[in-house]
Amino acid sequence: MSLAKRFLEANVRMTPQRALIMDVILSSNDHPDAEEIYIRARQKSDQASIATTYRTLTVLSEAGMIQKLHMQDGKARYEAQRADHNHLIDSESGKIHEFKDKRLDNLLKKIALEMGYDVVNVKLDVEGKKRGDVECGCIQIKIY
Numbered sequence: 001m002s003l004a005k006r007f008l009e010a011n012v013r014m015t016p017q018r019a020l021i022m023d024v025i026l027s028s029n030d031h032p033d034a035e036e037i038y039i040r041a042r043q044k045s046d047q048a049s050i051a052t053t054y055r056t057l058t059v060l061s062e063a064g065m066i067q068k069l070h071m072q073d074g075k076a077r078y079e080a081q082r083a084d085h086n087h088l089i090d091s092e093s094g095k096i097h098e099f100k101d102k103r104l105d106n107l108l109k110k111i112a113l114e115m116g117y118d119v120v121n122v123k124l125d126v127e128g129k130k131r132g133d134v135e136c137g138c139i140q141i142k143i144y
Contacts, residue, residue, distance in 0.1 A: 010063040020045055021056040022080075025066055031077035031096055069096075069125065086124040097136060 007014035024040045034054055041048035060066045069077045073094055088097040112119045
């Protein structure tokens, strides 16, 4: 989906700075914090400022275009909004494992149905401590 269409669907005015920040987030293969987003934006354009970066992250997050992830180190990290994965966060290293699991999806749908609801969206962050040298058993998309 084009940047212009994303902004239009979210009913957010697209400015050059907002488009730049959104492009940085969309092109990230990790979950950057605000300072990392600012640094990457500055590498693409000298128009970026740290204040504009923070304001834009707030606007994009409130509009549902990006997701703000609250981490145990106190830093917020960001990713483009999408409903196709969950997070398993290593409590010791802070690494974020993205995963999908149909069993979990089905269980959540069953629970919601039993409570009289249909699942519209799921945002699940699980924090865990790795057990020894056991390989990660999640259905990994990416690890950051």
